[in-house]
Amino acid sequence: MVNYSEAVVATGLVIRRGRVEVLHGIDVHVPSGQIVGLLGPSGSGKTTLMRTIVGAQRITAGEVRVLGRPAGERSLRSAVGYMSQSPAIYDDLTVEQNLDYFRRVLRAPRADVARVIQEVGLGEVATRMVANLSGGQRSRVSLGIALLGTPRLLVLDEPTVGLDPALRQELWELFRRLADSGATLLVSSHVMDEARRCDRLLLVRDGRIVADDTPSGLLTATGATDHDDAFLRIIAHETEAAA
Numbered sequence: 001m002v003n004y005s006e007a008v009v010a011t012g013l014v015i016r017r018g019r020v021e022v023l024h025g026i027d028v029h030v031p032s033g034q035i036v037g038l039l040g041p042s043g044s045g046k047t048t049l050m051r052t053i054v055g056a057q058r059i060t061a062g063e064v065r066v067l068g069r070p071a072g073e074r075s076l077r078s079a080v081g082y083m084s085q086s087p088a089i090y091d092d093l094t095v096e097q098n099l100d101y102f103r104r105v106l107r108a109p110r111a112d113v114a115r116v117i118q119e120v121g122l123g124e125v126a127t128r129m130v131a132n133l134s135g136g137q138r139s140r141v142s143l144g145i146a147l148l149g150t151p152r153l154l155v156l157d158e159p160t161v162g163l164d165p166a167l168r169q170e171l172w173e174l175f176r177r178l179a180d181s182g183a184t185l186l187v188s189s190h191v192m193d194e195a196r197r198c199d200r201l202l203l204v205r206d207g208r209i210v211a212d213d214t215p216s217g218l219l220t221a222t223g224a225t226d227h228d229d230a231f232l233r234i235i236a237h238e239t240e241a242a243a
């Protein structure tokens with residue numbers, strides 16, 4: 001029996017990139033219909049885990065199931081939206097043209113272009129060449145592409161990086177609406193302040209999951225007052241245990 005209450009289940013996942021083992025046999029659960037934050041220092045393995053979930057990374061050992069299917073399976077293509085950390089968009093096309101191009105590739109309905117432009121708040125620059133956009137606007141084009149076709153799972157790698165607080169707030173409201181309508185979101189971030197907006201948090205450090213809890217559960221478990229502090233306490237605790 002397939003368990004659809006979990007959008008992503010990774011078991012004993014080992015990923016090697018080049019000669020380096022980046023993920024060391026981790027178990028990951030992403031419950032359906034929730035926003036799960038993937039937090040951890042630079043180089044801890046967030047992007048690697050996300051690439052694996054969307055099927056862009058060869059699995060060294062272990063298993064990853066996405067919406068009940070093996071990660072990367074063809075049938076998952078339209079069910080999973082991915083916003084990568086480095087935007088893969090065309091500079092010499094307008095915002096609209098970029099979205100229209102990708103919606104054709106994804107065989108998403110034509111009406112998605114206008115819907116997505118509105119969702120990510122790019123109406124005023126829709127006919128502008130992407131080369132002439134700000135960093136935050138470019139990353140919103142990239143987010144828009146991930147939203148085409150209304151995927152059931154959204155994997156967003158640092159979607160709010162470089163955005164001002166007002167825009168960040170707007171995007172988190174959009175994420176919440178998407179989750180309310182049944183989508184599952186896995187969102188990575190460096191900004192611990194965004195942790196409180198998630199339903200669950202996965203903290204990664206050196207290719208291992210060091211916490212998997214609700215935002216409030218994590219504060220209670222560590223006795224910390226904010227998530228930055230909670231993370232530092234978990235690291236200190238681990239270091240002590242290893243000594």
Ligand SMILES: Nc1ncnc2c1ncn2[C@@H]1O[C@H](COP(=O)(O)OP(=O)(O)OP(=O)(O)O)[C@@H](O)[C@H]1O
Nearest residue numbers: 017018020022040041042043044045046047048049
């Ligand atoms: N193409 C690659 N070949 C070999 N090693 C890589 C490659 N890409 C990343 N790595 C290594 O894998 C580890 C995890 O990288 P990853 O990009 O997953 O981290 P991250 O948590 O997403 O970091 P950041 O917050 O900076 O985006 C790092 O040690 C990195 O150097």
Ligand SMILES: [Mg+2]
Nearest residue numbers: 046047048085
């Ligand atoms: Mg990364």
